[in-house]
Amino acid sequence: MDGALPTTQADRRHLVFRIGSEFHAIDAGRVLEVIRTPAVTRVPYGFAALVGIANLRGTPLPVVAVATLLGKQQNGARKVIVYDHGEPVGLLVDDVVRFDTDDAPDRPTAVDIAALLASAMVAPARPRPALARSLGAVDRSRVAAEVDRIRTLLTFRAAGQTFGLRLDSVSEILAWPEGLATPANGKSFVGMTTYRDRALPIFMLAALLALPDAGSTASRIVVVEYRGGLVGLAIDQIDAIRRLPESAIEPLPPVLVRSAESPAEIEAIGRVEGGRALVSILSAEKLFGNDALEQVVNSSGGEAPMPIEADDMEFERFLIFTLGEESYGLPITAVEEVIRLPDSITRLPNAPAFVSGIINLRGKALPLIDQRLRFEALSGGPAARPRAIVVTIDRLTAGFIVDGVSEVVAIPASALSVAPEFSDDRAAVFDRVAHIEALDRMILLVDPRELLSRAERDVVASLSETPVAVAS
Numbered sequence: 380m381d382g383a384l385p386t387t388q389a390d391r392r393h394l395v396f397r398i399g400s401e402f403h404a405i406d407a408g409r410v411l412e413v414i415r416t417p418a419v420t421r422v423p424y425g426f427a428a429l430v431g432i433a434n435l436r437g438t439p440l441p442v443v444a445v446a447t448l449l450g451k452q453q454n455g456a457r458k459v460i461v462y463d464h465g466e467p468v469g470l471l472v473d474d475v476v477r478f479d480t481d482d483a484p485d486r487p488t489a490v491d492i493a494a495l496l497a498s499a500m501v502a503p504a505r506p507r508p509a510l511a512r513s514l515g516a517v518d519r520s521r522v523a524a525e526v527d528r529i530r531t532l533l534t535f536r537a538a539g540q541t542f543g544l545r546l547d548s549v550s551e552i553l554a555w556p557e558g559l560a561t562p563a564n565g566k567s568f569v570g571m572t573t574y575r576d577r578a579l580p581i582f583m584l585a586a587l588l589a590l591p592d593a594g595s596t597a598s599r600i601v602v603v604e605y606r607g608g609l610v611g612l613a614i615d616q617i618d619a620i621r622r623l624p625e626s627a628i629e630p631l632p633p634v635l636v637r638s639a640e641s642p643a644e645i646e647a648i649g650r651v652e653g654g655r656a657l658v659s660i661l662s663a664e665k666l667f668g669n670d671a672l673e674q675v676v677n678s679s680g681g682e683a684p685m686p687i688e689a690d691d692m693e694f695e696r697f698l699i700f701t702l703g704e705e706s707y708g709l710p711i712t713a714v715e716e717v718i719r720l721p722d723s724i725t726r727l728p729n730a731p732a733f734v735s736g737i738i739n740l741r742g743k744a745l746p747l748i749d750q751r752l753r754f755e756a757l758s759g760g761p762a763a764r765p766r767a768i769v770v771t772i773d774r775l776t777a778g779f780i781v782d783g784v785s786e787v788v789a790i791p792a793s794a795l796s797v798a799p800e801f802s803d804d805r806a807a808v809f810d811r812v813a814h815i816e817a818l819d820r821m822i823l824l825v826d827p828r829e830l831l832s833r834a835e836r837d838v839v840a841s842l843s844e845t846p847v848a849v850a851s
Contacts, residue, residue: 393479393489396472398446399454402487404479405470409493411461413475417442420821421705423754424806428499430471432799432812434821435461439812441500441799442469448495464496466799500800530628531716532649533787534618534658535601538590541618543649543658546711550602550609551696552617552787569613574602581611587666588644599786605667612666617784619766620698620717621658623649624741628660652719694789697813697824700768700781703756706822708788708813713827715769715776717784720747731838735780743776745769746842748831750779770827777839779830788815798823 393404394413419431419442428447432439440461446453453471460470470492479486532543533552556572559581567586571578581600585591597613627650646662697708698717724736724747735747747767750756767778794814801809810826831839 393486394460395476395479395487396445396458396460396470397474397476398449398451398472401451402476403445403449404487404489405460405462405492406489407478409463411463411467414459414461414469416457416459416471418820420823422801422806422809422823423756424808425801426499429801432821432823433459433469434814435467435469437794437814437816438467439796439799439814439821440467440469441801442471443496443499444471445492446471448492448499449490462492462496464493464500468496530623530625530649532621532623532658532660533601534621534651535599535614536616536618537588537597537614538585540590541656541658542584542614542645543621543660544601544603544663546620548604548663549787550604551789553600553602553611554786555598555600555613569611572600572611574609574611579609579611581613582667583613603663603667605663610667617786619719619784620714621649621651622716623651627651627654693792695792695795696787696789697822698768698784699786699788699822700766700784702751702754702782705754705756706785707754707809708790708822708824709768709770709827710824711787713770715771718767718769718778720765720767720780727842730842731835733835734838734842737842738778740769740778744843745776745778746839747778747780748839750781756782770830772828772831772836775831775836775840775843777831777843788813790815795824 392407394407394410395402395404397403414435417433417435417440419433421431422429425431428443428445430442430444433442434440442459444453444456446456455473456471458472458475460472460475462468462470531546533546533549534541534543536542553574559570559572567582569581569583571580573579579602583597585597596615598616599614601612601614603610603612628647629650630647631645644661644666645659646665647660649658649660650656651658696711698711698714699706699708701707718740721738724738726736727734730736733749733753735749737744737746739745745767764783765780766782766784767780768784769776769778790813794816796812796814798806798809798812808825808829809823810829811824813822813824814820815822
């Protein structure tokens with residue numbers, strides 16, 4: 380029974396569905412189609428009957444459990460009725476049974492589903508913002524003033540070592556494409572993959588730098604801008620996004636520049652984590668701008684770096700992070716940096732439950748917010764690589780603890796939608812939904828300005844100003 384309903388028949392019929400052993404009916408004239416139960420993205424703070432949002436041909440579809448609306452136990456749901464409630468809403472039911480006419484002798488009493496939905500989906504007190512976005516939560520004037528003395532790097536791992544590239548040279552970070560094998564012979568050129576309907580050449584970073592175990596654990600591709608084009612760089616995993624002052628960055632020592640053991644593609648060394656760790660900062664120009672790379676591409680039947688076309692300006696970049704079993708997106712313009720959680724966090728007595736403590740970030744107290752608790756994340760055990768996303772909101776800086784960061788994705792404006800109303804004011808933190816076409820999934824996007832309420836900002840501000848000794 381999947382698919383659209385005949386309008387001429389639907390206007391005179393009721394659709395009968397089953398919840399457990401009970402049968403109910405709704406006006407078939409409001410039914411747009413019936414589909415099998417799709418993959419659903421859970422929505423924190425959603426109203427009780429909201430199962431989540433699903434992808435309906437690129438549009439976010441709120442999915443509501445009819446059993447919960449009726450005060451029943453949901454069990455074994457297999458179908459979703461797409462219902463016209465002004466906007467499409469998915470009604471999760473156990474099964475769809477038949478159509479009945481008004482005069483059918485055994486037709487169940489019709490359920491006023493519109494009234495039940497209106498009661499459950501009470502609009503929040505605050506109006507939804509328009510889809511048009513600002514640059515994000517970061518104070519851009521302050522950023523502009525710091526641009527000459529702060530360098531923002533994306534750091535990542537390859538062959539057991541940590542490297543960095545300027546974030547403004549990174550277009551996107553992709554998961555490893557299906558069907559693309561990693562070379563076992565140490566060759567730098569991996570092959571081509573389709574990226575935005577064009578061919579993207581992929582190179583193995585470890586092999587380009589002549590490192591051991593080249594390609595053995597590659598799982599991500601960093602899409603790098605180079606000479607007006609795009610090239611893919613295969614890495615093992617994302618490490619962090621780091622803001623380093625120029626005082627923490629040193630040119631490669633002359634003795635290493637002349638050493639055959641030091642790759643020429645490394646232009647500087649960055650000191651991170653208070654100088655306890657080092658990052659090799661790569662130069663995209665030196666990494667790709669050599670005759671050897673061009674020879675590899677030509678001999679492999681590849682293409683020149685993929686050009687950046689004008690329509691790429693309509694893409695917005697998001698940092699994808701995970702909490703429990705779900706993924707969320709945050710505008711990259713709102714992210715100051717992403718840091719590893721230190722082993723020691725200073726706990727504060729009588730602090731609110733959502734505050735994990737404070738740490739020392741370059742001499743300043745940084746309050747840490749437990750985002751897993753705030754988003755009511757489903758437990759998946761301790762995070763293997765927890766991170767803190769550092770965000771500035773109205774000149775207030777805080778670190779939001781997440782289970783991990785997985786990607787930086789560039790999403791076209793056509794794939795962004797205003798988030799449906801979720802009834803709870805706290806759900807205003809999700810202002811948009813992105814359709815990730817390659818993975819056929821929906822991602823809730825976070826409005827950074829809504830990460831903290833006004834009262835919470837006052838609490839965090841007081842913690843930032845408290846003169847306490849904090850762990851480094």
